[in-house]
Amino acid sequence: MHDSTLHGIPKLRHLVASRNSVGGVTEAEYLLPLVIEELTRPLNQEEQKGGLWAPYESRILFEGTLQEAEEFYNQVEYIPEILNAPFSRYTDGLPVVIPTEERVEAMLKGTSHKPDELMTLQRDLDVRGFGAIDISTRRKKGDLVTFMPMYRSATVEQVAVNAVMAGCKPEQFPVVLAIAESGGGTGDGRGGGGAFMVSGPIYKEIGMNVTNFVFGPGNPVNKALGRVGSLMWRNLGGYKETVTTITTLGSPVTNGGFIIAGVYNDTLYGTDEFYLIKTNSSGDVGWLTTLPQQGLSWEGAYSVQETTDNGFIMVGYTREEYGQYDVCLIYYNPWPQPDVKANGMDGPLNVSSNVIVSITIELHPSTYFDTYSDWWFVVWAPWGIYSLVWDQGWVPWLVPTIQYPLYHISSPFEVFRGRLPPGNYIVYFGVDKADGIVNPYLRYDEVWINVK
Amino acid sequence: MAETFKCLNPTGIQPPVKTFPLAPRLDSLDGKTIHMSICGEADIWVPMEKMLKANYPNVNWTVNKRYHIVPMELTEEQRKTTDAVILGVCW
Numbered sequence: 001m002h003d004s005t006l007h008g009i010p011k012l013r014h015l016v017a018s019r020n021s022v023g024g025v026t027e028a029e030y031l032l033p034l035v036i037e038e039l040t041r042p043l044n045q046e047e048q049k050g051g052l053w054a055p056y057e058s059r060i061l062f063e064g065t066l067q068e069a070e071e072f073y074n075q076v077e078y079i080p081e082i083l084n085a086p087f088s089r090y091t092d093g094l095p096v097v098i099p100t101e102e103r104v105e106a107m108l109k110g111t112s113h114k115p116d117e118l119m120t121l122q123r124d125l126d127v128r129g130f131g132a133i134d135i136s137t138r139r140k141k142g143d144l145v146t147f148m149p150m151y152r153s154a155t156v157e158q159v160a161v162n163a164v165m166a167g168c169k170p171e172q173f174p175v176v177l178a179i180a181e182s183g184g185g186t187g188d189g190r191g192g193g194g195a196f197m198v199s200g201p202i203y204k205e206i207g208m209n210v211t212n213f214v215f216g217p218g219n220p221v222n223k224a225l226g227r228v229g230s231l232m233w234r235n236l237g238g239y240k241e242t243v244t245t246i247t248t249l250g251s252p253v254t255n256g257g258f259i260i261a262g263v264y265n266d267t268l269y270g271t272d273e274f275y276l277i278k279t280n281s282s283g284d285v286g287w288l289t290t291l292p293q294q295g296l297s298w299e300g301a302y303s304v305q306e307t308t309d310n311g312f313i314m315v316g317y318t319r320e321e322y323g324q325y326d327v328c329l330i331y332y333n334p335w336p337q338p339d340v341k342a343n344g345m346d347g348p349l350n351v352s353s354n355v356i357v358s359i360t361i362e363l364h365p366s367t368y369f370d371t372y373s374d375w376w377f378v379v380w381a382p383w384g385i386y387s388l389v390w391d392q393g394w395v396p397w398l399v400p401t402i403q404y405p406l407y408h409i410s411s412p413f414e415v416f417r418g419r420l421p422p423g424n425y426i427v428y429f430g431v432d433k434a435d436g437i438v439n440p441y442l443r444y445d446e447v448w449i450n451v452k
Numbered sequence: 453m454a455e456t457f458k459c460l461n462p463t464g465i466q467p468p469v470k471t472f473p474l475a476p477r478l479d480s481l482d483g484k485t486i487h488m489s490i491c492g493e494a495d496i497w498v499p500m501e502k503m504l505k506a507n508y509p510n511v512n513w514t515v516n517k518r519y520h521i522v523p524m525e526l527t528e529e530q531r532k533t534t535d536a537v538i539l540g541v542c543w
Contacts, residue, residue: 008471017496019542024496031496032503039486039536040478047474054468061461065454073459090462100457152464161462236464426498 002150002244011047013038016081023385060101069098073165083242092230096165107160110173115157119145119180145183150238154180162235166228172206172221176228184233196229261314263300264290272298274314274330287367291330299328310335336373336406337364340429340445344412348448353422357449360412361429368431369407374400376430376444377415382423388415403434425449475536484535485512491523492542500540 004012015034017027062072073096076086090096097103108115125139144153156177163176179196203210209219217223233239264275274291291314301316311333318328339362342349351357361377377388378398386394390402415429430444478484488504490497497517505513514534516524523539 005471006469008469009474010471011474013474019495023499025499027496028499028503031500032507035500035504035538036481036508039481039538042477043474050470050472052468053471055466057461057463057465059461060458061463062459064456064459066457067454069457069459098457099460099462101460102457104460147464150464150466152466154464157460158462158464161460165462231462235462238464238466 002238002240005053006151008053010053011049013047023380066098066100069100070095073098079240079242081242087241088234090235091165092227092234096231097167099161099164103164104157104160107164107168107170107173108157110170111156111177113156113177115155115160117156119154119156119159119177121145121181145181147180147237148184148233148239149244152236152238154236158236159232162231163228166231167220167224168228169206169221169224172225175202175206175225179225179229180232180236184229184237184239196225198225259304259306259312261301261304261312261316263316272300274299274301274316274328276301276304276312276314276332276334278334287334289332289334289367291332301330307331309333334367336366336368336431336443338429338431338443338445339363340427340447341412342427342447342449346447348450350450350452351420352452353419355419356417357420357451358414359416359427359447360414361409362412363406363409363429363431365406365408365431370405372403372434373406373431374434374436375402375404376428376432376438376442377401378428378430380426380428382421382425398438400436403436406431420449420451422451425451478536481508482510483512485514485533487526487530487534487537488513488515488540489523489526489537490515490517490540490542491520492540495542497540497542 004010004014015031015038017031019027021027062069064072073090075089077089079085079087121139121141121143123141146152147154159177159180160173163173166176168176175198198208206221207219208221208225214222238244258279260277260279262275262277264273265271275288276291277288278286280286299316299318301314303316304312304314307313311331314330314332316328316330317325319325341347341360341362343351343358344360349357365371376398379386379388379394385397387397387399388401389395389399416427426446426448428444428446430442432442433439488497488501490501501513501515504511514530518524523541526534526537
């Protein structure tokens with residue numbers, strides 16, 4: 001709802017639905033009459049008002065004993081609808097160091113910037129977008145830092161308040177200011193805190209751990225700096241889950257867990273290869289793989305990023321023996337990748353009813369090769385949903401075509417050939433966990449066919 | 453008596469926003485042009501689009517679809533001819 005407020009329509013009517021049912025039919029049936037009602041129900045007095053939305057925040061938030069302040073800062077509010085759970089009003093959910101005036105004043109001794117100075121960019125900055133968030137921006141040194149998602153600004157003192165709350169010390173404050181300069185970003189489904197890289201001699205001066213267990217507990221500086229982003233985006237940026245943004249799992253990887261890229265040293269052949277490890281949220285290994293060499297002897301990954309199709313893009317190096325290093329960019333998708341085409345096209349295919357339609361499938365199982373799975377070949381026709389079952393032909397609704405291990409179908413395999421009556425069709429080909437029902441592991445492709 | 457402290461506000465500075473009333477509601481859907489602006493994943497909007505068109509055939513339905521976090525803006529011509537907009541966001 002924050003977007004509607006920021007665009008001047010805080011009373012925008014909205015409806016919320018889950019995405020639990022297959023094909024979304026149940027939710028659509030629920031939503032449809034409500035949508036019509038919102039379009040036609042006359043406006044109430046509040047909805048007819050315009051004006052100015054200008055929330056005011058005082059510099060002193062609370063006055064009292066430390067014990068009372070702890071209770072105040074740790075308060076939660078209940079967020080209804082999608083979240084349906086309590087959410088901390090000023091913290092990341094854990095107790096914080098209370099930001100008394102004296103503690104904030106001490107924090108400000110860690111910088112030469114004035115307390116009332118507005119946070120501005122200290123250098124030109126290009127922000128690159130990608131996928132569904134391809135909003136690239138170019139910002140100039142001296143521009144106000146915009147804290148997302150509410151497009152707020154902040155003073156150096158307000159950053160210091162959050163640094164105190166996170167448990168940072170004054171000597172760490174220059175790093176906090178550098179983190180703040182990013183303005184935050186509360187994610188497209190992948191996390192509300194972020195990760196930060198600290199470079200330069202300051203990492204030693206402030207006592208960071210850069211050797212073993214850098215993400216683990218034990219080092220106060222790593223922990224406090226890792227925490228301060230969550231507090232700044234919550235307080236400076238106004239991040240409030242499901243109200244000002246939706247981050248679903250809040251994990252670096254969309255389905256939970258972590259992705260780690262590095263180098264696999266093959267001791268038998270003495271070569272290095274790209275190495276990718278996916279863990280679950282407890283850190284247990286889900287899958288790991290080396291990637292085929294690009295024809296050279298020494299290769300390895302430095303960095304990995306999830307792509308919008310849940311694959312992974314890695315950047316690293318490659319070199320011949322005694323040769324120069326080259327940059328190497330590799331894309332890898334661990335999920336099965338079904339593909340369905342109509343007359344060789346991804347669609348939509350527009351044909352007349354006297355034209356023969358050929359529907360073909362391909363499948364690349366990736367890390368799920370030979371995994372026993374449900375295979376689905378489903379058509380949403382004008383007269384209903386039908387599944388093609390291996391030994392029965394077409395049957396109504398959703399029934400697996402077959403339960404069978406996944407294997408490569410690397411050239412088009414024709415599943416259907418014939419003429420179709422006029423109407424709109426959607427053909428789905430997918431695979432998922434072998435349990436006889438459509439489940440969240442489903443990976444599918446679809447092709448739209450419009451027959452006139 | 454326990455010592456009291458002044459504790460500072462961690463919240464950022466929110467720029468003011470000029471707000472507007474909602475557009476008038478429709479007295480009837482018949483003969484109206486209603487625009488569906490769909491962004492994100494298809495999902496619920498596949499059956500929604502089908503049902504709206506089937507249940508309200510007297511509406512002139514127009515549709516824009518985009519796999520993006522920002523919906524497509526109406527053109528100048530659409531702004532003149534559209535009676536209502538349904539914005540569908542599906543992630």
